[in-house]
Amino acid sequence: MKQLNAGGGNADWGSKIIKDLAFIKKKKRYPLTVRAIAPLSTLLFLSLLYGSFIGRVNLTRSGTPQLLGILMIALISITAITAIYNIRQTFSFSRIATPYQLQVNMNLLQKFLQSQHLAFSQHPEAPEVFMILSKNLSIRGDYREVVIFIVDDNQVLLNSHFTGSKFTITPPSKNYKLMAKMLKDWLHANKPTNTSQSLTVN
16 A cells, blocks of 8 residues: 655645535535546547447347447446446545544544654644655656545544546545544544633543
C-alpha cells in the first residue's frame, strides 16, 4: 500500500475549491463541469454509436455473426457503466457523521492526522479544508494521490483524486477507503470529554 504521508511537493490549491465549498458541503460532491465530463461524454457517445452500428449490421445477418454483435453491445455497455461508476466515485465525497460542531471536528481531525504521523496542510483561505499528499507515484513526471478532508458542523467529508498533467477518471484508491474507515473508528474511540475551544480527548 502506498503511504499517504506527505513527502515533498504541494498541491495547487487554487481558488476553485473555495468557490465550490458551499456546494460540496451541501451536495457531498464536486460540481460536474463541462470540462470534467466532456472527455468521458465524447468517449461514451462514440463507443455507443460504433457499438450500435456494429450490432445492427451483425444482427441483420444470419448465422454466427449475430453472436458477435450481441457480445459487442454487451462489452460496450459494461465499459460505459464502469466509466460512469468511476467518475461518480471520483467526484463524490464520503461522509462521516459526528455530533460535534465545526471547531471541535477540526481539532479532532488534527489529532487524528497527528496520531497517524501524517503530514497535512490546511487551505490558507479555508482552514476547514485539509489535505494530505502522497509521495510521487510515477517514475516519469509528478503523479500523486491527494486526500481532501472538508470539516463542517456534524460531519467530515473525504475525497481522493490523483494529480497529474493528463485528464483521468481514475477512481479513488483503497488508501482513500482505508483512511475513511480509520478516521471513523478513531472518532468513535476518541470521544472528546470537553467540546469547548480547548479540546481534550479520552
